[in-house]
Amino acid sequence: MSNAAVTSASAPATNADQSILARLGAAFVGRLVIIIPYVWLLFFFLIPFIIVFKISLSQTAIAMPPYTPVLDFKDGISGFFAGFGALSFDNYAWLTQDALYFNAYVTSVIIAAISTVLTLIVGYPIAYGMARAPATIRPTLLMLVILPFWTSFLIRVYAWIGILKPEGLLNQLLLATGIISQPLIILNTYTAIFIGIVYSYLPFMVLPLYSSLEKMDYSLIEAAKDLGCPPTSAFWKITFPLSLPGVIAGCLLVFIPAVGEFVIPDLLGGSQTLMIGKTLWNEFFANRDWPVSSAVAVILLLLLTVPIMFFQQAQARAQEQDK
Amino acid sequence: MIRKALWLSATSVFLTLFTVGGHAEDRVVNVFNWSDYIDSSIIDDFTKKTGIKVVYDTFDSNEILETKLLAGGSGYDVVVPSGNFLARQIQAGVFQKLDKSKLPNLSNMWDVISERTSKYDPGNEYSTNYMWGTVGIGYNIKKVQAALGTDKIDSWDTFFNPETLAKLKDCGVYVLDSPADMIPAALKYLGLDPNSKSADDIAKAEEVMIKIRPSIRKFHSSEYINALANGDICLAVGFSGDVFQARNRAQEAKQGVEIGYAVPKEGAQIWFDQMAIPADAPHVAEAHEFINYMMTPEVIAKSSNYVLYANGNKASQQFVDKAILDDPAIYPDAATLEKLYTVQPYDPKTQRLITRSWTKIVTGQ
Structure with a gap:
């Protein structure tokens, strides 16, 4: 839409002045709409990323801040360009020398992937139920999904300690009802991490699913039923494919933050959990090695964004072909 | 815990800036200390006595404190790192020397402890003991x-x-x-x-x-x-x-x-938590007043009675609860003290x- 506005505005001015002004105005608004997200990305993604990348090319020092400055404008422009010689990729080479970093990346991706699938399994029925509920109670249901956000994330994760610990609420309930005779050890295990992540990120899965399921035309299901399609295959042939954009959006919203998750494994997980968030914390706080921790962060970012960009491109191409 | 600490400190720094902007005439001191480490009535008493408002904020690991200090511009006036961390931070240029003329209560300190803390901070130029254990x-x-x-x-x-x-x-x-x-x-x-x-x-x-x-x-x-x-x-x-x-x-x-x-x-x-003033502290005079107040024998004794740690203040010992002073696990006897390592x-x-x-x-x- 904006492209059209831009071309027409730059076309030869055959109309009245007022119309040109109006078109210029429209072109400006059109551009603004695109510019705002880019400005946002510039300030909150690109600039911080460049700073982190710059630190990853320097060396540690006992100073404030604790690394040798590189590419500093302190010595003027020439000093800035001379600084290129001082850059070193040693910190990246270091990451390949110890299997620790690779293992931490892999563990994080596996934990995030399992959690995402679990969140999808739990979230889909919720979103489906909400979308099929009478229109009058949908806003209330939506509210209930968002409501937990009104309490601090940290307090909610702490509450799970009280539920899952050996003498906690869950074990007391199960023991009282006679389902188990020995308390279950859940806290400080991988199970507790999965429970924590599924619980904390559930709204991020439910909301995009709900919005794609709500838009669905249910007469399609009725038509399938009329033609003799059993409900389960109607679900897999119609409902699920139509909700796919919601599934993908929900999975990305859960998977990406879960890979870098630090608080949930720290509070609910056992000490043996080696995730990249903790490795980064160790480099940054325990070793005070800002350059290496920056290198870990840069690699993490690349590992996450590059596959997602390829995925999006593939999707866009598939959509083009459909047309 | 960590995220909580970060949020709390971010909020308090924000609040401080806000307060400073709002009432420029108010005197403020921003203190960053370990969690569960003070009797909060001490802070109220200090404000009552001096009119200086205390923005009190806590951390639970030396690493968190150190990273904030090394990043610079933390906005804190008094911080309490442990000795081994303090030593390296002094080397990095994080702290300013204490103005001993503004700290008359230094005379109350306990030479046994000061001697040991001078291993980290030669001459105790940059810091004074809060608690040890x-x-x-x-x-x-x-x-x-x-x-x-x-x-x-x-x-x-x-x-x-x-x-x-x-x-x-x-x-x-x-x-x-x-x-x-x-x-x-x-x-x-x-x-x-x-x-x-x-x-x-x-x-x-x-x-x-x-x-x-x-x-x-x-x-x-x-x-x-x-x-x-x-x-x-x-x-x-x-x-x-x-x-x-x-x-x-x-x-x-x-x-x-x-x-x-x-x-x-x-x-x-044996470890020592030391009160020190960051080089870029915004309220240096108030920081000295706070540290001096904390070295008042009655005050630091009250703190020890509450947090159950020994302090490095000799004059305070007459005000420390007898049960605490006589507990060798808190105030070790000479023979045990001999075996403790830094x-x-x-x-x-x-x-x-x-x-x-x-x-x-x-x-x-």
């Missing part, structure tokens, strides 16, 4: 009695011996998530120099820790207070005063949980070695 073994007396047949622990052997610790595995063992405290303890148990920087020695300490690793439920530097008090665990290697706080909470809860604390006879680490800061290379070793101990990788 030991790293030892806190335990649930009844549960240990049931598992080991004795209600008294007095040696590192209970912890570092894999067979003994395995008997305590089921009732729960927590350990400080802090290589700078645990590796020296393992070295001491092995009869080696706790401050050894040799890779071989550190590998030996690592081996000892890996042998007992299966019996350790969690590595964490503050959760053990509640876990001990609630009876969730039966043994924790932790800071003396934290264990005493667990003991008191358990007594208040009246659930029959009794907590003991041992300074192992082989020797334990931990020196690590150079970056040794630090990396220790952190890597610790990751291997904790995660098995």
Whole structure:
């Protein structure tokens, strides 16, 4: 839409002045709409990323801040360009020398992937139920999904300690009802991490699913039923494919933050959990090695964004072909 | 915990800026101290006496404090790092020298402690002691009695011996998530120099820790207070005063949980938390007033009575509760004091070695 506005505005001015002004105005608004997200990305993604990348090319020092400055404008422009010689990729080479970093990346991706699938399994029925509920109670249901956000994330994760610990609420309930005779050890295990992540990120899965399921035309299901399609295959042939954009959006919203998750494994997980968030914390706080921790962060970012960009491109191409 | 600490501090700095902007005439001091480490009435009294508003904020690990200080512009006026961290921070240029003319209460300090803290801060130019204590073994007396047949622990052997610790595995063992405290303890148990920087020695300490690793439920530097008090665990290697706080909470809860604390006879680490002023502190005069107030004998005694740590203030001892002053686990006698060792800061290379070793101990990788 904006492209059209831009071309027409730059076309030869055959109309009245007022119309040109109006078109210029429209072109400006059109551009603004695109510019705002880019400005946002510039300030909150690109600039911080460049700073982190710059630190990853320097060396540690006992100073404030604790690394040798590189590419500093302190010595003027020439000093800035001379600084290129001082850059070193040693910190990246270091990451390949110890299997620790690779293992931490892999563990994080596996934990995030399992959690995402679990969140999808739990979230889909919720979103489906909400979308099929009478229109009058949908806003209330939506509210209930968002409501937990009104309490601090940290307090909610702490509450799970009280539920899952050996003498906690869950074990007391199960023991009282006679389902188990020995308390279950859940806290400080991988199970507790999965429970924590599924619980904390559930709204991020439910909301995009709900919005794609709500838009669905249910007469399609009725038509399938009329033609003799059993409900389960109607679900897999119609409902699920139509909700796919919601599934993908929900999975990305859960998977990406879960890979870098630090608080949930720290509070609910056992000490043996080696995730990249903790490795980064160790480099940054325990070793005070800002350059290496920056290198870990840069690699993490690349590992996450590059596959997602390829995925999006593939999707866009598939959509083009459909047309 | 960490995220909470960051949020709290971010909020408080914001609030400070806001307050400063709002009432420029108000005097403020921004204090950053360890969690559960002061009787809050002391802060109110200070404000009443001087009219200086205290923005009090807490952390639970030296690493968090150090990172904020090294990043610069933390906005804090008084911070309380431990000695070994302080030494390196002084080297990095984080602190300003104390103006001793503004600290008349320095005359109350205890030479025994000042002498030891001068190992970290030569001449005590940059800092003065707030509290000091030991790293030892806190335990649930009844549960240990049931598992080991004795209600008294007095040696590192209970912890570092894999067979003994395995008997305590089921009732729960927590350990400080802090290589700078645990590796020296393992070295001491092995009869080696706790401050050894040799890779071989550190590998030996690592081996000892890996042998007992299966019996350790969690590595964490503050959760053990509640876990001990609630009876969730039966043994924790932790800071003396934290264990005493667990003991008191358990007594208040009246659930029959009794907590003991041992300074192992082989020797334990003695640490010092030092009050210091960052070089870029916005309220230097107020910071000196606050530090001087904290060195008033009655005030620091009140703090010791509350947090159950010994302080480095000789004149305060007449105001410290007799039960605390006479408790050798808090104010060790001369013979025990002799056996306590200090931990020196690590150079970056040794630090990396220790952190890597610790990751291997904790995660098995």
